[in-house]
Amino acid sequence: MTAQDTIRARARELLENGEVTTFIGWESGRFENQTTPLVITDASDADKLVCNEYCVNTLAKYARDVVTRGKVGMVVRGCDSRGIVRLINDQVINREDVYLIGVGCAGVRDRKTGELLKKCAECRHGDPVICDEMAGDAAGRPQPSERFKEVHEVELMTQPERSRYFEGVYAKCIRCYACRDVCPCCTCRECFVDQRRENWVGKQNNVAENRFYSLTRVMHIADRCIECGECERACPMGLPLMKLNRKVIKDLNDLFGEFESSMTLDEEPGKLITYDLVDCEEFM
Amino acid sequence: MILTKQNLMPLLRNLTGAERDVFVPTQVDGVSKFALMDKGTVPDFEQVNTTMPPKDLLFPQTQKMYHFDVDANGSYRIHEYDESREQLVFGIRPCDMRSIVCLDEVFLTKGFVDEFYANAREKLTCVCIGCASAAETCFCASMDVDPQLAPNADVMLQDCGDVYNVIAQTPKGEVEVAAWAPFVEEGVVEPVTCEQSLAVSMEGVVDKLEGMYDHPIWDNLSIKCLNCGTCTYLCPTCHCFDISQDMRRKDGVRFRCWDSCMFSEYTMMAGGHNPRPEKLERVRNRFMHKLNFFERRYGMSLCVGCGRCVEKCPVALDITRLIDDVAAIG
Numbered sequence: 001m002t003a004q005d006t007i008r009a010r011a012r013e014l015l016e017n018g019e020v021t022t023f024i025g026w027e028s029g030r031f032e033n034q035t036t037p038l039v040i041t042d043a044s045d046a047d048k049l050v051c052n053e054y055c056v057n058t059l060a061k062y063a064r065d066v067v068t069r070g071k072v073g074m075v076v077r078g079c080d081s082r083g084i085v086r087l088i089n090d091q092v093i094n095r096e097d098v099y100l101i102g103v104g105c106a107g108v109r110d111r112k113t114g115e116l117l118k119k120c121a122e123c124r125h126g127d128p129v130i131c132d133e134m135a136g137d138a139a140g141r142p143q144p145s146e147r148f149k150e151v152h153e154v155e156l157m158t159q160p161e162r163s164r165y166f167e168g169v170y171a172k173c174i175r176c177y178a179c180r181d182v183c184p185c186c187t188c189r190e191c192f193v194d195q196r197r198e199n200w201v202g203k204q205n206n207v208a209e210n211r212f213y214s215l216t217r218v219m220h221i222a223d224r225c226i227e228c229g230e231c232e233r234a235c236p237m238g239l240p241l242m243k244l245n246r247k248v249i250k251d252l253n254d255l256f257g258e259f260e261s262s263m264t265l266d267e268e269p270g271k272l273i274t275y276d277l278v279d280c281e282e283f284m
Numbered sequence: 285m286i287l288t289k290q291n292l293m294p295l296l297r298n299l300t301g302a303e304r305d306v307f308v309p310t311q312v313d314g315v316s317k318f319a320l321m322d323k324g325t326v327p328d329f330e331q332v333n334t335t336m337p338p339k340d341l342l343f344p345q346t347q348k349m350y351h352f353d354v355d356a357n358g359s360y361r362i363h364e365y366d367e368s369r370e371q372l373v374f375g376i377r378p379c380d381m382r383s384i385v386c387l388d389e390v391f392l393t394k395g396f397v398d399e400f401y402a403n404a405r406e407k408l409t410c411v412c413i414g415c416a417s418a419a420e421t422c423f424c425a426s427m428d429v430d431p432q433l434a435p436n437a438d439v440m441l442q443d444c445g446d447v448y449n450v451i452a453q454t455p456k457g458e459v460e461v462a463a464w465a466p467f468v469e470e471g472v473v474e475p476v477t478c479e480q481s482l483a484v485s486m487e488g489v490v491d492k493l494e495g496m497y498d499h500p501i502w503d504n505l506s507i508k509c510l511n512c513g514t515c516t517y518l519c520p521t522c523h524c525f526d527i528s529q530d531m532r533r534k535d536g537v538r539f540r541c542w543d544s545c546m547f548s549e550y551t552m553m554a555g556g557h558n559p560r561p562e563k564l565e566r567v568r569n570r571f572m573h574k575l576n577f578f579e580r581r582y583g584m585s586l587c588v589g590c591g592r593c594v595e596k597c598p599v600a601l602d603i604t605r606l607i608d609d610v611a612a613i614g
C-alpha cells in the first residue's frame with residue numbers, strides 16, 4: 001500500500017467515524033504534475049487526496065482557519081508538522097484540535113522542470129517531528145551540509161554592494177503579502193501593515209516602505225521561523241526572503257547558542273521574548 | 285504592410301527618442317515586465333505575456349495626486365500633479381489590449397472621468413503583437429479574445445512566422461506607421477494560428493452565477509485561498525485603489541495606490557464594521573466581479589484569460605476550474 005492509499009483510507013475512516021470534521025491534504029490540479037491544497041468534509045471525497053513528489057504547499061497554516069469547524073485531520077511532512085508545532089506553541093491551536101498523519105518526505109519537485117524545489121534542497125527535517133500515526137516509512141533524508149550558505153554570500157559583499165543588492169530586491173516587491181499570508185508564524189489577529197490608523201507602514205509602494213514591511217516581518221518571526229521556505233516559494237516576484245530569515249537565525253545562533261525552532265511541543269520560549277541576566281549586550 | 289523580424293530591433297532602436305518613453309517586455313532582475321527601453325534593454329518578445337501586467341503604464345501602483353501645505357498666512361495651498369508623459373508600449377499582447385478596454389470603461393465612462401487615467405491614456409500609443417503560440421495557462425480565446433487581433437490597439441502586428449503583418453488601426457497608429465517607412469514593406473501574409481491547450485466554456489456561466497451567491501462552491505474555493513494580493517496585483521484588469529497620504533507637520537502628499545479586494549482591510553469601515561469579514565466573501569467578490577458584476581455593468585467579462593493568476597497563485601486556486609465547475613452545475 002502506498003502512503004497515498006493509506007492517507008485516503010485513513011481520511012475516509014476518520015471522517016466516517018466522526019473523529020475529525022475536516023481533513024486537509026492535496027489534490028491534483030488541472031495541469032500535469034500540479035497539485036493544490038484540498039480541504040474535505042465528506043468521506044466520499046477521500047479518493048481525491050493525492051500525496052506525491054509535487055505537493056508543493058505546506059499545509060500547516062490551514063489548521064488555523066479550519067479548527068473553528070471542529071477537529072482537523074491532516075497530512076504532515078517535516079515542514080507541515082513543524083508548522084503545526086509552531087501554531088500550538090504560539091497558542092493559535094491546541095494539540096487535540098488536530099489529528100496528524102505523518103509521511104516521510106524526500107523533497108518536492110518543480111512540476112515544470114522536475115528539479116527539487118529550493119526550499120526542499122535546503123530542508124533539514126523531511127520527516128514529521130510530531131504525528132499521531134505514520135503513513136509509510138520515514139524518508140530519513142540526509143541533512144544539507146550548510147545551513148547558512150546564502151547568508152555567507154551576502155556577508156561577503158561590501159557594505160555598498162549589499163545596500164545596492166537589497167535596493168534591487170525591494171524594488172521588485174509588489175506588497176502582495178503572500179509571504180506573510182503563507183507563513184505559519186504570521187498569525188497576529190491584526191497584522192501591523194493593516195493597522196491603518198497607526199500607519200506603521202505607508203501604503204505607497206517604494207523601496208523604503210517595502211523594506212520596512214519586510215524587515216519588520218523578519219524580526220517579528222525571527223526566533224519562530226521554521227525555515228519551511230514557503231514565503232520565498234510563494235513570492236510572485238522571486239525575492240530571496242530566506243536570506244533574511246536565515247541571517248537573523250544565524251545571528252540568534254551566534255548570540256544565544258544553536259537552536260532550531262518548532263521541533264518539539266515543549267521547546268524553550270523564544271530567544272527574543274525572554275530575558276536572561278547572561279544575555280549578551282554587545283553594544284553596551 | 286509587413287515588417288520582417290530582422291527589422292524589429294532596428295525599428296525599435298529608431299523609436300526611442302527624448303520626446304517619449306518606449307516600453308517593451310523584458311526581464312528586470314528576474315521579473316518579466318514592461319520596462320523603459322534604453323541602450324542596454326534586451327526586449328523579450330518570445331515570452332507570451334509578462335508576469336507583471338502593463339496596467340501600471342496607465343494606473344501606476346503608487347501615483348501622486350496632489351501636494352498640500354500651509355503658506356505664511358496660514359492658508360492651505362494645493363499643488364496638483366500631472367506626471368503623465370507621452371508613452372509608446374511595444375509588444376503588448378491581445379489579452380492585455382482587451383484589459384485596456386475594461387480599464388477604459390471603468391475610468392472613462394458612465395459619467396465618471398478619472399483625470400489621471402485620462403491624461404495617461406491620451407498619451408499612450410499601443411503597438412500590439414499577436415501571439416503565434418500560447419503559454420500553458422493562456423485561455424484568452426475562451427474569453428472572447430482573438431490571440432492575433434486587438435481592435436483597440438493603435439498598431440497591430442500579426443505574427444506570421446518570419447514577418448509581422450503591420451496594421452494601423454487608429455489615426456495615432458497611422459501616424460506611427462508612416463514613420464516606420466524605412467523598416468516596412470508592402471505585402472500581406474497569412475497569420476499563424478495560435479493553438480491554446482487551455483480552454484473553458486463560458487456558456488451560461490454569467491447567468492448561472494446570478495443565482496449562486498449562497499452556493500457552497502464559494503466555501504470550497506475560498507478555504508484554501510490565502511487572501512494575498514498576488515492574483516489581483518498581477519491581473520491586468522483589477523483596478524481597485526486606495527487613497528492615502530504622507531504627512532510631515534504642515535505639508536504632505538496625497539497619493540493613490542493599488543489595493544486588493546482580497547485584503548481584510550480593504551472593506552474595513554470607520555468604526556470597525558467589515559462587510560466582507562471572511563475569506564469566503566472576499567473570494568466570492570473577486571470571482572463575481574470578474575465573471576458577473578462587470579458583465580452586468582459594462583457588457584463584458586473582467587477576466588481576459590491572460591492566465592497570470594492561474595500561473596502565480598501560491599495555492600493554485602485556478603479561475604478556469606471555477607468556470608468549469610460553474611458550467612457543470614446542472
Ligand code: SF4
Nearest residue numbers: 173174176177179235
Ligand atoms: S510575497 Fe514577495 S512581492 Fe509579495 S509582499 Fe512578500 S516579498 Fe513582496
Ligand code: SF4
Nearest residue numbers: 183225226228229231
Ligand atoms: S518566515 Fe518563511 S520560512 Fe519562516 S516560517 Fe514563515 S514562511 Fe516559513
Ligand code: SF4
Nearest residue numbers: 509510512514515597
Ligand atoms: S486566489 Fe491565490 S493569489 Fe489570489 S488571494 Fe487567494 S491565494 Fe492569493
Ligand code: SF4
Nearest residue numbers: 519587588590591593
Ligand atoms: S482573472 Fe486571472 S486570468 Fe483573468 S484577467 Fe485576471 S489575471 Fe488574467
